Amino acid sequence: MERERIADALAGLRDIVGDAHVLTAAADTAPYFTDWRGRYIGDALCVVRPATTEALSRVVRLCADAGLPMVPQGGNTGLCGGATPRAGQGEVLVNLSRLNRIRALDRDNASIIVEAGCKLAAVQAAARDAGLLFPLSLASEGSCEIGGNLSTNAGGVHVLRHGNARDQLLGLEVVLPDGRVWDGLRALRKDNTGYDLKHLFIGAEGTLGFISAAVLKLAPLPAHSALAWVALDDAQRGIDLLAQLRTHASDVLNAFELIGREALALVLRHMPDTRDPLSGVAPWYALVEVSGNQPGLDERLGELLGALMAQGAMRDAVIAQDLAQAAALWALRENISEAQRIEGFSVKHDISVPVSAIPCFIDRAGKRIVQALPGVRIVVFGHAGDGNLHYNLSFPQAEDNARLLADAVIANALVYETVRDLAGSVSAEHGIGQLKPQLLTACKSPVELDLMRSVKHALDPQALMNPGKLLPPPLI
Numbered sequence: 001m002e003r004e005r006i007a008d009a010l011a012g013l014r015d016i017v018g019d020a021h022v023l024t025a026a027a028d029t030a031p032y033f034t035d036w037r038g039r040y041i042g043d044a045l046c047v048v049r050p051a052t053t054e055a056l057s058r059v060v061r062l063c064a065d066a067g068l069p070m071v072p073q074g075g076n077t078g079l080c081g082g083a084t085p086r087a088g089q090g091e092v093l094v095n096l097s098r099l100n101r102i103r104a105l106d107r108d109n110a111s112i113i114v115e116a117g118c119k120l121a122a123v124q125a126a127a128r129d130a131g132l133l134f135p136l137s138l139a140s141e142g143s144c145e146i147g148g149n150l151s152t153n154a155g156g157v158h159v160l161r162h163g164n165a166r167d168q169l170l171g172l173e174v175v176l177p178d179g180r181v182w183d184g185l186r187a188l189r190k191d192n193t194g195y196d197l198k199h200l201f202i203g204a205e206g207t208l209g210f211i212s213a214a215v216l217k218l219a220p221l222p223a224h225s226a227l228a229w230v231a232l233d234d235a236q237r238g239i240d241l242l243a244q245l246r247t248h249a250s251d252v253l254n255a256f257e258l259i260g261r262e263a264l265a266l267v268l269r270h271m272p273d274t275r276d277p278l279s280g281v282a283p284w285y286a287l288v289e290v291s292g293n294q295p296g297l298d299e300r301l302g303e304l305l306g307a308l309m310a311q312g313a314m315r316d317a318v319i320a321q322d323l324a325q326a327a328a329l330w331a332l333r334e335n336i337s338e339a340q341r342i343e344g345f346s347v348k349h350d351i352s353v354p355v356s357a358i359p360c361f362i363d364r365a366g367k368r369i370v371q372a373l374p375g376v377r378i379v380v381f382g383h384a385g386d387g388n389l390h391y392n393l394s395f396p397q398a399e400d401n402a403r404l405l406a407d408a409v410i411a412n413a414l415v416y417e418t419v420r421d422l423a424g425s426v427s428a429e430h431g432i433g434q435l436k437p438q439l440l441t442a443c444k445s446p447v448e449l450d451l452m453r454s455v456k457h458a459l460d461p462q463a464l465m466n467p468g469k470l471l472p473p474p475l476i
Helices: 002-017 026-032 053-066 120-129 146-151 235-249 261-270 297-310 323-334 336-343 355-372 398-406 408-421 437-443 446-459
Strands: 046-048 070-073 092-095 102-106 111-115 169-175 181-184 210-217 224-232 253-260 284-292 316-319 350-352 377-383 388-394
Touching (some): 002 046, 002 053, 026 046, 053 092, 053 181, 053 210, 070 146, 111 120, 111 146, 120 146, 146 210, 224 297, 224 323, 235 355, 253 323, 261 284, 261 323, 261 336, 284 297, 297 316, 336 377, 350 408, 355 377, 355 388, 355 408, 398 408, 408 437
Parallel strands (some): 046 092, 070 092
Antiparallel strands (some): 102 111, 111 210, 169 181, 224 284, 224 316, 253 284, 253 377, 350 388, 377 388
16 A cells, blocks of 8 residues: 555656656665765655746645655755755655746846746846846855755855845745645835745745745845955954954945864865965954945955054955955855865854854853863854854864764764853754754743744644754654
8 A cells, every 4th residue: 555655656746747857766866865964865755856836836735645745955055954855754855956947037126036946156147147136145156046045044155244045035935735835926125914924934944835936135236345364363353353344344344254274274285276365374364355336445445454453453464456366265265164074074063143252152162172072173164244153173183083973962062052151043054954953942942942833733734844854853
């Protein structure tokens, strides 16, 4: 009976999307079953690849009627296993990469309607071709997709000025757990007509429904920009620099990244064609970007940094003189994760605290970690302008990392204890996935978890949408 049920479901899926887009052979499905970090490896009954919202609706309705759990996947660039199926659970992986049309761009309304499978870089390019800007920017923008960006409420380097993915959103189209389609593709900036349902699905990681399309806000495309790499004595000097920039350049401040020396050293070691921008070695660096429509931003930034250097607020700085130099500086920041992957295993944390608490977190967590794990290497970098740090641990010698793997529970407990002490979050921008559901009980109140489970039950009473992700058990 079970075998017949599955055979009937597979036949129905092939009728909907065609034989070529229902993958079952191991060689075909393997790339879909492993997350980007290689931490999670799962399996599924099949990979199904619909190309339209109507086909996605039929796929979801068929799976719901057959009682088959579903896992949504886009570019598969997530870091918490949220788009990876679980092994042995009989799930259907629904890959949305073929829903990749840009449906419309309204220049006067500064908005664009795109499907979930559109790559972030493609949306950025479409906006740029129209003389506008889609400001969401991530290191994985060439491969990550809009549906995943919204489902994890992605952050990136421009949150300081433009906000998270949630802040770029005007409307949504969502396929609900029973296969119905909610058409909320309204390109309105004001709409006070009851519950703002679209925000239920942002950061929900596909547990409430599958995003199929979105209306996104666009911003003016700046004509000028300037980028500086700044050497600092400590993290507190970085936060002091940020405060000065907010005071004197808030109208143009676009990004403020904090980078520890250990992070830069990994990039210089593993990534070709990279070099240290400054002659001296510093323990900390900031990457500062300003942009706007007024010329002379490089001079303005240079004058401000020069004055601060004269006051002893920073060690040294260099300002990119052309696009190639700017790209090289950004590459030092954006290749940190790839350099860590090449280096080997590390215990990763994506945390946020109030911006003012960043130096305290770095100091307090560092002391706790070093005491518990002598010799550990702490790699810190992140979006200090919005309080988000990537706090990653490894040993310089690969053979010692077996010990770290065994001690990961201890390391995580110390990091997250420090986060809670400072009223922070255990997930700033990467989401929860299957990596962190158990942490929610420590950072969410029972009332908050009860509300989340109530929403889940109301929309997905069968608990078929991306089970095992986001919510700690019991799901309902």
